[in-house]
Amino acid sequence: MKISKLISLIRVIIDWLWDLAKTFKFTAVVVGIMALAFIGISVLIGMPPFGFVVIIGFVAAPTAWYIVRAQRKSTSTVSKLTNVRLLTVIFAATLGTMVAIQAIPYGRSHSNPPITGEPQWATPRTRELMVRACFGCHSNEVKYPSYASVAPISWVVQSHVDEGRQAVNYSEFDKGQRRAxxxxxxxxxxxxxxxxxxxxxxxxxxxxxxxxxxxxxAGLKATPGLSRG
Ligand code: HEC
Known part of the structure; x- marks a missing residue:
């Protein structure tokens, strides 16, 4: 019963969006291109899932509110809306989103907990190469670039560091890194x-x-605990 209600609600929303897209083809094309670019770049840089939800939600909510209000006010449907007005609202919502998301604290602490123990690196050169290629996510010596202070890039960087450290932290090797x-x-x-x-x-x-x-x-193979068997 509840599920069928939900499905019919989703259907109503999709029909509504489809009508809107047909009426405002220009806006639909611009929004489509923006959305594809956003999703494409986000996937390439490894955006965490909540980033998509927050950003798309923050842009969509005021936009939907504006459209619904404009439709309610006018007697004939969608008559108050124009491509220019719609696009202005969407761009304003995007800009507002970029400002608003800076208030979300996740990703700003740039923490580097104490180093408690490292593998017995086979050679100093092994460590040097590991620092270059891996310590950006798998250590407590993460060098956060300046762009890592700006959301949503800060979320991307923080989620990689969080997940990387959780998988293997070469700065806390004494704590038993199972996946090392x-x-x-x-x-x-x-x-x-x-x-x-x-x-x-x-x-x-x-x-x-x-x-x-x-x-x-060669260095990793000669370092204890980093290979199988
Ligand atoms: C951009 C951040 C980042 C960098 C740089 C990085 N990793 Fe990872 N690494 C991750 C993340 C995130 C995971 C967890 C992936 C998963 O669970 O699917 C991971 C997982 C791992 C694992 C666990 C794999 C497993 O199947 O158990 C190992 C080992 C590892 N990385 C080693 C390295 C090494 C060695 C380097 C350098 C050559 C490196 N990583 C560079 C982010 C990174």
Whole structure:
């Protein structure tokens, strides 16, 4: 009973949006391109799921409110709306969203808890290469770039650091890092560092040459606890 009500409500909303899109083709195209660009770039840089929800919600809510109000006020449906008005509202909502989300504290602390223990690196060079390619997410020595203070980029950076540390933290190696034994395989398979990390020319220091890669893998294999068996 409840589910069928929900489905019919969703249907009403979709019909409403579809009518709106047909009436305001220009707006629909602009919004479609903006949405695709936003989603595409967000996926490439590894935006956490809540980032999509918050940003799309913050833009959509005032826009929907404006459209519903304009439709209620006019006798004939949608007569008060124009492409120019709709786009103005959507751009204003986008701008407002960019300002409003700066108030969300997640991602601003840029924490680096104390270093309690590291693997017994085979050579200093092994550590040096690990610092370059991996410590940006898997250590308590994260260097936060200046753009990491601006939401939603700050959320992206923080979520990578949180998840990376949770998977393996090479600065807390004394605390039993269960997944550390996957280190060699993560590097040889190309799984790590994640492709989004070096996307758009970011973190060039993490892009190791073939020779450096071979050096790193040899060093990791000779470091206890980083490979299987
Ligand atoms: C941009 C942040 C980032 C960088 C840089 C990075 N990692 Fe990761 N790493 C992650 C995240 C996030 C996960 C968790 C992925 C998951 O659970 O699916 C992870 C998971 C891992 C795991 C656990 C894999 C498993 O299957 O158990 C290992 C080992 C690892 N990374 C090693 C490395 C090494 C070695 C480097 C450097 C060559 C590196 N990472 C660079 C973010 C990063």
């Amino acid at each position: 034994k996957n280190t060699v395989i993560a590097v040889t398979s190309g799984f790590m560092p994640p492709s989004y990390y070096t996307q758009f020319g970011r973190h060039p220091e993490a892009k190791l040459t073939k020779a450096e890669m071979a050096e790193l893998i």
